[in-house]
Amino acid sequence: MDWVVFVAAGIAVLAGALGVVLATHPVHSALMLVMTLFGVAVLFVAQQAHFLAAVQIIVYAGAIVVLFLFVIMLLGVDRSENVRAEPLPFQRPIAYVAGAGVVAAVFLLARTTWVSGAQSAAGPADGPGSNIEKLADSLFTRYLLAFEMTSVLLVIAVVGAVVLARHSPTGGVRDSEAS
Amino acid sequence: MGDPLYADGINAAVLLIVAAKVLVVFAFLMVSVLFMVWFERKVISDMQSRIGPDRAGPWGLLQTLADGIKLFFKEDLLPDQADRRIFHLAPYLSIVPAFAAFAVVPFGGTISIAGHHTQLQLADPPVGVLFLLAMSSIAVYGVMLAGWASGSKYPLLGSVRASAQMVSYEAAMSLAVAAAVLAAGSLSTRDIVIAQEGYRWNLWVLGVVPFVIYLIAATAETNRPPFDLVEAEQELVGGFHTEYSSISFALFFLAEFMNTVTVSAVAVTLFLGGPNGPHIGFLPDLWPVVWFLGKLLCFLFVYVWFRATLPRFRYDQLMDLGWKKLIPLALYWLLLIAALRIGRDQGWNAGIVLAVGVAVGAVAWAALGAALRQGETVKAAA
Numbered sequence: 001m002d003w004v005v006f007v008a009a010g011i012a013v014l015a016g017a018l019g020v021v022l023a024t025h026p027v028h029s030a031l032m033l034v035m036t037l038f039g040v041a042v043l044f045v046a047q048q049a050h051f052l053a054a055v056q057i058i059v060y061a062g063a064i065v066v067l068f069l070f071v072i073m074l075l076g077v078d079r080s081e082n083v084r085a086e087p088l089p090f091q092r093p094i095a096y097v098a099g100a101g102v103v104a105a106v107f108l109l110a111r112t113t114w115v116s117g118a119q120s121a122a123g124p125a126d127g128p129g130s131n132i133e134k135l136a137d138s139l140f141t142r143y144l145l146a147f148e149m150t151s152v153l154l155v156i157a158v159v160g161a162v163v164l165a166r167h168s169p170t171g172g173v174r175d176s177e178a179s
Numbered sequence: 180m181g182d183p184l185y186a187d188g189i190n191a192a193v194l195l196i197v198a199a200k201v202l203v204v205f206a207f208l209m210v211s212v213l214f215m216v217w218f219e220r221k222v223i224s225d226m227q228s229r230i231g232p233d234r235a236g237p238w239g240l241l242q243t244l245a246d247g248i249k250l251f252f253k254e255d256l257l258p259d260q261a262d263r264r265i266f267h268l269a270p271y272l273s274i275v276p277a278f279a280a281f282a283v284v285p286f287g288g289t290i291s292i293a294g295h296h297t298q299l300q301l302a303d304p305p306v307g308v309l310f311l312l313a314m315s316s317i318a319v320y321g322v323m324l325a326g327w328a329s330g331s332k333y334p335l336l337g338s339v340r341a342s343a344q345m346v347s348y349e350a351a352m353s354l355a356v357a358a359a360v361l362a363a364g365s366l367s368t369r370d371i372v373i374a375q376e377g378y379r380w381n382l383w384v385l386g387v388v389p390f391v392i393y394l395i396a397a398t399a400e401t402n403r404p405p406f407d408l409v410e411a412e413q414e415l416v417g418g419f420h421t422e423y424s425s426i427s428f429a430l431f432f433l434a435e436f437m438n439t440v441t442v443s444a445v446a447v448t449l450f451l452g453g454p455n456g457p458h459i460g461f462l463p464d465l466w467p468v469v470w471f472l473g474k475l476l477c478f479l480f481v482y483v484w485f486r487a488t489l490p491r492f493r494y495d496q497l498m499d500l501g502w503k504k505l506i507p508l509a510l511y512w513l514l515l516i517a518a519l520r521i522g523r524d525q526g527w528n529a530g531i532v533l534a535v536g537v538a539v540g541a542v543a544w545a546a547l548g549a550a551l552r553q554g555e556t557v558k559a560a561a
């Protein structure tokens with residue numbers, strides 16, 4: 001049963017990933033990315049990481065890719081790219097070499113325990129309480145500083161975006177553009 | 180935790196019961212959509228002193244069925260500029276989340292079929308509420324892609340409006356739902372219902388505010404009046420589904436009404452105690468389902484009432500209400516409830532906690548008001 005779920009989700013992930021790269025249309029690529037995200041969410045559920053799966057769907061599929069689609073639609077880049085035209089003549093061979101290197105690295109990492117076989121820093125999830133309670137517990141006690149730093153970073157990003165996007169009170173143009 | 184059905188492993192009988200439950204829920208949603216369309220037309224016509232549909236079947240009950248059959252026999256048109264695959268995909272992207280969200284709604288107690296105990300609920304994942312939020316955030320794809328794939332101006336405008344509206348109100352809705360999660364201390368919908376037993380409904384336990392915020396935000400999420408700017412006829416022809424006809428249009432129509440039923444069912448679960456109600460000795464398994472359906476019907480009536488009473492919002496009013504009123508209020512209320520809860524756990528004086536909370540709220544409200552006024556003067560000067 002686990003095997004069937006793994007194969008089905010794996011096919012969805014790989015097909016989606018290939019689709020992202022091979023689709024000539026940006027909107028199709030974005031939708032293929034959603035398929036990959038759903039496949040990964042199913043794999044998370046199969047690993048009993050329910051919370052991670054739900055958050056993956058809410059944040060990545062529900063917010064980030066929606067933002068991608070917004071940008072694609074509003075900026076009018078929603079047309080097929082001509083993949084034959086090459087602005088840099090030698091980028092294609094370099095891409096092949098780099099791609100082969102990444103594939104080799106992934107296989108290497110999958111076979112070495114010192115990268116993929118390490119225990120999580122917080123230790124295995126056992127004892128009483130649900131998965132989510134444990135996650136919340138370590139997030140709000142042991143990793144509180146990192147959690148708060150991340151939230152501060154996000155607030156700074158929001159404030160920065162507002163400052164960049166707003167018009168100055170003295171008529172439309174920002175000071176940096178006027179000078 | 181979890182459905183007792185899976186306690187003894189999975190065998191053919193268990194699979195059969197699960198399949199039967201899926202079938203029952205699917206049939207229930209379909210029939211409830213048929214009923215809801217008829218109910219809406221009938222109630223609105225009563226409110227407007229008209230007769231409403233009365234030709235097909237008794238009291239016009241079969242009118243929706245007739246309309247559905249008519250739609251299926253129409254020609255399915257594909258606009259010239261359309262993106263063929265996405266154009267056909269979009270209606271399904273809009274109906275699947277509406278159906279899937281209902282899967283975690285508990286609509287009855289635990290019953291036993293042929294020696295197997297099972298909950299009257301399709302699935303009870305430990306992250307039920309997050310699943311609901313995930314489905315409501317996925318629902319935006321159908322509307323967004325339908326408008327874009329039509330390759331035409333009005334649908335695109337409609338879908339951009341719709342996506343902005345749905346994304347904005349999701350924040351307020353999530354904060355209101357978080358209050359219910361805080362009260363139960365669990366993300367499982369079944370646990371939230373159990374926590375509300377004995378008429379400790381979240382509606383009054385949390386104060387009425389989260390419920391009202393959920394009601395408004397859910398109306399905006401489903402694009403129902405008074406927030407139906409997505410299909411504002413005077414401005415956008417038919418909105419995102421202008422170019423759709425035949426079965427594709429029927430699917431959008433179905434999704435819209437199914438969404439209404441689903442968000443009402445979620446509201447009943449989170450705030451009105453789900454299937455909880457008076458215990459009656461006669462047929463004990465049946466009554467929770469009856470209470471659930473009764474509460475659901477009250478909710479659906481409220482939605483129809485909204486539609487018959489309230490004029491449509493202007494777009495800037497919609498965004499102001501969402502961002503400047505509902506989100507700050509929902510956030511404040513969540514913090515206040517959390518403070519009161521911590522105060523209770525730590526044995527602090529509830530009166531002092533409440534007074535400090537109200538004082539902080541007043542300061543925050545004044546600061547927000549000042550910021551908004553500043554924004555208005557900037558806008559006026561520009």
